Amino acid sequence: MLQFLARRLALAVPTLILASMIIFALQQLLPGDTATALSGEERDPEVIAFIRDKYHLDRPLPVRYGYWAAGVLGGDLGESIRLQKSVSELVAEKLPVTLELACLAMLVALAIGVPMGILSAVRRGTWADTLANGVALWGLSIPNFWLGILMILLFSVQLGWLPASGYVPPSESLWENLKAMAMPAFVLGNAISAVMMRHTRAAMLGVLGSDYVRTARAKGVSPLRLVLRHALPNAAIPIITLGALEFGQLLSGAVLTEQIFSVPGFGKLMVDAVFNRDFATVQGVVICTAATYVGLNLAADVLAAAVNPKLRRA
Amino acid sequence: MLRLSAACLIAGVLLSTPLSAQTLRYGMMEDPDALDPTLARTFASRMVFTALCDKLVDIGTDLKPVPQLATAWELSSDEKTLTMHLRPGVKFHDGEPLNAAAAKFSIERHLKMPGSQRRSEIAPIDAVEVVDDLTFKIVLKAPFAPLMAQFTDRAGMMVSPKAAERLGDKFSTAPVCAGPFKFVERVPQDRIVVERFPDYWNKDQIHIQRIEFRPIPDATVRLTNLRAGQLDLLERLAPTDVPQVTRDAKLKLGSVYELGFQSLLLNPAKAGSPLGDPRVRQALELSIDRNALNQVVFNGEFLAGNQWVSPKHPNYVKEYPVPKRDVAKAKALLAEAGQPKPQITLSVYANSEAPQVGQVIQAMAKEAGFDIKIQAADFTTLLDMADKGNFEAYLYSWSGRPDPDGNTFSFLGCKTPLNYTRYCNADADAALQAERGTVDTAKRQAAWKSLADRVLTDRPVVYLLHRKLLWAYANKLTGFVAYPDGLARFTGLKLN
Numbered sequence: 001m002l003q004f005l006a007r008r009l010a011l012a013v014p015t016l017i018l019a020s021m022i023i024f025a026l027q028q029l030l031p032g033d034t035a036t037a038l039s040g041e042e043r044d045p046e047v048i049a050f051i052r053d054k055y056h057l058d059r060p061l062p063v064r065y066g067y068w069a070a071g072v073l074g075g076d077l078g079e080s081i082r083l084q085k086s087v088s089e090l091v092a093e094k095l096p097v098t099l100e101l102a103c104l105a106m107l108v109a110l111a112i113g114v115p116m117g118i119l120s121a122v123r124r125g126t127w128a129d130t131l132a133n134g135v136a137l138w139g140l141s142i143p144n145f146w147l148g149i150l151m152i153l154l155f156s157v158q159l160g161w162l163p164a165s166g167y168v169p170p171s172e173s174l175w176e177n178l179k180a181m182a183m184p185a186f187v188l189g190n191a192i193s194a195v196m197m198r199h200t201r202a203a204m205l206g207v208l209g210s211d212y213v214r215t216a217r218a219k220g221v222s223p224l225r226l227v228l229r230h231a232l233p234n235a236a237i238p239i240i241t242l243g244a245l246e247f248g249q250l251l252s253g254a255v256l257t258e259q260i261f262s263v264p265g266f267g268k269l270m271v272d273a274v275f276n277r278d279f280a281t282v283q284g285v286v287i288c289t290a291a292t293y294v295g296l297n298l299a300a301d302v303l304a305a306a307v308n309p310k311l312r313r314a
Numbered sequence: 315m316l317r318l319s320a321a322c323l324i325a326g327v328l329l330s331t332p333l334s335a336q337t338l339r340y341g342m343m344e345d346p347d348a349l350d351p352t353l354a355r356t357f358a359s360r361m362v363f364t365a366l367c368d369k370l371v372d373i374g375t376d377l378k379p380v381p382q383l384a385t386a387w388e389l390s391s392d393e394k395t396l397t398m399h400l401r402p403g404v405k406f407h408d409g410e411p412l413n414a415a416a417a418k419f420s421i422e423r424h425l426k427m428p429g430s431q432r433r434s435e436i437a438p439i440d441a442v443e444v445v446d447d448l449t450f451k452i453v454l455k456a457p458f459a460p461l462m463a464q465f466t467d468r469a470g471m472m473v474s475p476k477a478a479e480r481l482g483d484k485f486s487t488a489p490v491c492a493g494p495f496k497f498v499e500r501v502p503q504d505r506i507v508v509e510r511f512p513d514y515w516n517k518d519q520i521h522i523q524r525i526e527f528r529p530i531p532d533a534t535v536r537l538t539n540l541r542a543g544q545l546d547l548l549e550r551l552a553p554t555d556v557p558q559v560t561r562d563a564k565l566k567l568g569s570v571y572e573l574g575f576q577s578l579l580l581n582p583a584k585a586g587s588p589l590g591d592p593r594v595r596q597a598l599e600l601s602i603d604r605n606a607l608n609q610v611v612f613n614g615e616f617l618a619g620n621q622w623v624s625p626k627h628p629n630y631v632k633e634y635p636v637p638k639r640d641v642a643k644a645k646a647l648l649a650e651a652g653q654p655k656p657q658i659t660l661s662v663y664a665n666s667e668a669p670q671v672g673q674v675i676q677a678m679a680k681e682a683g684f685d686i687k688i689q690a691a692d693f694t695t696l697l698d699m700a701d702k703g704n705f706e707a708y709l710y711s712w713s714g715r716p717d718p719d720g721n722t723f724s725f726l727g728c729k730t731p732l733n734y735t736r737y738c739n740a741d742a743d744a745a746l747q748a749e750r751g752t753v754d755t756a757k758r759q760a761a762w763k764s765l766a767d768r769v770l771t772d773r774p775v776v777y778l779l780h781r782k783l784l785w786a787y788a789n790k791l792t793g794f795v796a797y798p799d800g801l802a803r804f805t806g807l808k809l810n
Contacts, residue, residue, distance in 0.1 A: 032698030043731040044434040083502050084348050084486050156542035164542035262530050264504035272345060277694050
């Protein structure tokens with residue numbers, strides 16, 4: 001197992017280096033540089049020249065990557081030119097918010113998707129299956145933006161139960177934090193729950209039709225035990241992998257939800273940084289997201305290997 | 315003991331209620347950039363500065379300068395020396411006094427700091443001289459009429475010399491000015507918090523204890539937050555949401571026409587473009603019904619215009635009223651130019667409104683024979699494209715300046731930084747030099763007339779509309795006044 005882990009870790013390092021190079025190069029394809037974005041309405045040519053020189057924007061691409069990579073090795077992700085704040089500080093500020101949102105959304109997705117998927121597979125072809133599929137279709141087709149606004153209108157404007165936007169750190173008040181995160185987590189989790197449900201249903205159907213389940217049923221195992229003890233663990237591998245991938249996407253892709261509910265996470269930071277060509281921030285956020293993504297994949301592989309020892313030799 | 319605790323609790327509740335009630339939550343459209351008056355470049359940061367940094371002079375609702383940190387000023391007869399008298403007893407947030415030396419420091423910082431966005435705004439300043447503790451002189455290289463107007467904005471903001479020297483180019487992390495509120499904290503993309511400055515020179519008029527500026531980019535989401543009681547005041551309400559606000563008894567609406575404009579930049583220099591022919595440019599203008607455009611996209615809330623200032627502005631050139639749509643004449647002009655079906659690419663900002671404006675223009679111009687293709691892009695892409703002159707037509711908005719010079723000089727002067735169409739005409743250039751060369755109202759109006767003579771015929775820019783700046787606020791907020799520069803003032807505001 002240790003060897004397996006070491007092999008996976010060794011693969012993660014070049015993956016991250018490659019990702020950083022690709023993102024750095026891709027950003028240069030965007031029209032206009034930081035100086036164009038930051039020179040203001042007045043567009044003073046002297047200001048543009050000053051910004052280009054100060055942030056080495058007039059140097060060749062490999063040299064600029066070199067400056068950035070040297071900084072990273074020294075533990076410095078650079079400085080957000082727009083906000084005049086270190087990218088490491090920005091990441092440290094936003095990452096916990098995005099992580100919390102992603103975890104809560106994943107909880108929502110699992111709480112809705114997995115039981116519905118199991119129910120739909122066990123009661124295949126019945127009204128419960130149709131209902132679960134209907135809910136999944138609803139989850140997939142409802143745009144986040146629309147659902148978010150409707151929820152704000154109902155729970156904040158009409159009922160006044162939840163705050164319409166904003167973020168309260170859990171250290172300040174856990175209750176207020178959960179109240180603020182309830183709607184964004186539900187909106188995000190709702191869409192993923194549909195995917196979860198479909199995958200759980202497919203995996204469960206595959207397992208429920210296998211010989212060992214038939215044998216267990218013939219031996220008189222109770223239906224509940226059959227599903228939870230015999231079928232679900234084997235159906236869990238694709239669900240774990242999917243969960244890790246979706247979680248990774250949540251870390252980088254909650255942009256719309258963060259915008260609707262004004263959650264100060266990675267999404268908002270990233271969108272602003274891209275529009276302002278704040279390359280250091282984009283690079284820092286992408287690297288942290290990529291690192292988390294690689295870490296999650298690693299965790300999923302380890303978890304899958306723990307469930308199925310055959311995978312350790314892969 | 316129990317009674318004492320209960321009394322403390324009640325007293326605590328009673329005391330804490332007015333304090334929390336006096337926190338104003340302001341919904342802004344975007345997260346500001348650096349909170350340093352010398353380096354800042356966005357409208358959003360100007361909004362925060364209204365709370366943080368007082369200026370030498372403010373702008374009145376009639377667009378004239380009114381005293382703020384300076385109580386009086388005189389311009390020499392040759393219009394090359396401006397003497398300003400500072401308000402006595404003013405302190406910066408760090409307790410430092412605002413005197414002539416501090417004013418000299420701030421103006422020189424605007425002029426000399428590397429990367430200063432203010433340098434070009436006050437470039438004609440040659441020297442700043444301290445006369446006495448509260449008086450200083452500004453010596454100009456040449457007469458410069460827009461100077462006082464520049465001092466009503468960031469170029470007139472004074473910063474504490476001590477803090478500015480200590481923090482250098484990191485001043486924005488803890489700005490220290492002489493405004494009614496002092497900086498508390500900033501969480502990027504989330505909030506900027508300021509609190510009442512107890513030693514403010516006009517403290518009796520400040521009734522709000524704290525302000526939380528919260529960036530919420532989407533107009534619908536901002537309004538929903540206001541309706542849910544999460545905000546007390548929001549800026550840039552979408553014109554289509556006005557009926558929602560006026561119908562709601564708990565909300566109020568504030569509005570004023572902007573100082574800027576929405577326009578079509580037409581680039582005759584773009585190789586192969588039919589817009590190189592002045593008749594095609596004129597035909598395009600004639601094919602557009604500005605009032606219909608206003609009705610369709612903006613619920614009729616904006617104002618049709620054809621110049622760099624709105625028809626309601628005192629410097630509007632009345633000899634050139636807003637032209638009416640004339641499709642027949644447009645067709646005739648296209649036929650005369652030998653281009654009955656000109657193809658044009660119109661670049662627009664990819665927000666919720668600009669593409670709609672583009673589509674309405676596209677449909678109107680089609681009736682005259684134009685085939686317009688719309689290209690939507692983000693703002694930096696458009697700036698890059700405009701800088702390189704790589705566009706045919708560009709739907710361009712300008713936030714406007716109190717003096718019309720700020721709406722014209724950099725756009726229409728030869729080789730000026732915002733002259734994206736590369737327009738250069740000797741008469742227009744002379745008119746621009748003339749308007750900024752004197753403060754004499756009649757002479758300046760004559761200069762605006764000669765500028766209009768050229769620009770409205772050559773059409774490097776076709777001015778279309780002047781936006782109405784819209785605020786919505788909870789009716790518990792009183793004392794709100796809409797200023798034409800689009801910035802809310804916090805003096806006199808109360809949360810009841």
